[in-house]
Amino acid sequence: xxxxxxxxxxxxxxxxxxxxxxxxxxxxxxxxxxxxxxxxxxxxxxxxxxxxxxxxxxxxxxxxxxxxxxxxxxxxxxxxxxxxxxxxxxxxxxxxxxxxxxxxxxxxxxxxxxxxxxxxxxxxxxxxxxxxxxxxxxxxxxxxxxxxxxxxxxxxxxxxxxxxxxxxxxxxxxxxxxxxxxxxxxxxxxxxxxxxxxxxxxxxxxxxxxxxxxxxxxxxxxxxxxxxxxxxxxxxxxxxxxxxxxxxxxxxxxxxxxxxxxxxxxxxxxxxxxxxxxxxxxxxxxxxxxxxxxxxxxxx
Ligand SMILES: NC(=O)c1ccc[n+]([C@@H]2O[C@H](COP(=O)([O-])OP(=O)(O)OC[C@H]3O[C@@H](n4cnc5c(N)ncnc54)[C@H](OP(=O)(O)O)[C@@H]3O)[C@@H](O)[C@H]2O)c1
Numbered sequence: 001x002x003x004x005x006x007x008x009x010x011x012x013x014x015x016x017x018x019x020x021x022x023x024x025x026x027x028x029x030x031x032x033x034x035x036x037x038x039x040x041x042x043x044x045x046x047x048x049x050x051x052x053x054x055x056x057x058x059x060x061x062x063x064x065x066x067x068x069x070x071x072x073x074x075x076x077x078x079x080x081x082x083x084x085x086x087x088x089x090x091x092x093x094x095x096x097x098x099x100x101x102x103x104x105x106x107x108x109x110x111x112x113x114x115x116x117x118x119x120x121x122x123x124x125x126x127x128x129x130x131x132x133x134x135x136x137x138x139x140x141x142x143x144x145x146x147x148x149x150x151x152x153x154x155x156x157x158x159x160x161x162x163x164x165x166x167x168x169x170x171x172x173x174x175x176x177x178x179x180x181x182x183x184x185x186x187x188x189x190x191x192x193x194x195x196x197x198x199x200x201x202x203x204x205x206x207x208x209x210x211x212x213x214x215x216x217x218x219x220x221x222x223x224x225x226x227x228x229x230x231x232x233x234x235x236x237x238x239x240x241x242x243x244x245x246x247x248x249x250x251x252x253x254x255x256x257x258x259x260x261x262x263x264x265x266x267x268x269x270x271x272x273x274x275x276x277x278x279x280x281x282x283x284x285x286x287x288x289x290x291x292x293x294x295x296x297x298x299x300x
Pocket of ligand 1: 048
């Protein structure tokens, strides 16, 4: 399998998305600006953020600097952001998306996702994404954290099919049924928390595979993502780890080792979104757009 750092996945509307990118959840604005610059300097061409992370401004700043420093153009970097739960609904999604573009210092994003399926609202939010797509302000649109029944809801009413479902996916959380459904409907799976937020890195089976290939556990997992055809977006605030996470193109996992990792699945999710319902103020975030504070360090 000849994969390179430039390998892309062709989404269902023909847009090409880098298979490896970097995520910036739980990084403040200054840190996000720095991590984005390191990532682009070291060859990453995709960045994943969200309004909910409170760091779109930092990503915008880091991206602008990185493009200038590396003699790149906006079109050379694939930028993803997501619709904040509190903004969901048709008109409020359209209105608030303009602020996201401003913070990101761009007039379009490459991929725009519904961050979470806010019950009672996600269908209207999807219609807003279709409008944004038709206006050319998003090159592709998709969803995140959608289970099969919610994906079916969207597919029933959509004029434009979601290109991507971004969901928790790593060796201990593989969501086989959702992946199979997405494969069948040509919705590409993108892995959030590919390293399990760090918690999968001490797994003994993965450690033994890592020893065998003389690679780190993180590299083994990310290579497994690539060989599974999944889009992956590991996060780090350390330059050496950002480099390490992209140094995954000089080896190939054997079929047996891919199967061994496939076998580690035990439904060990950090969050379960089957019963997700947006209500009030769980875990300190707010659904009141008026009270959104762009300077907040981060919000899950
Ligand atoms: N759609 C959603 O609802 C959703 C939810 C969660 C995440 N996401 C997206 O997915 C991205 C990735 O997920 P994540 O941030 O939850 O977790 P992750 O990428 O699975 O893991 C990140 C953690 O692993 C550490 N790490 C990274 N590379 C490492 C390496 N080579 N060796 C050892 N430790 C390493 C990081 O620490 P340091 O930073 O200290 O290096 C951090 O603690 C997010 O940043 C976000 O963009 C989306």
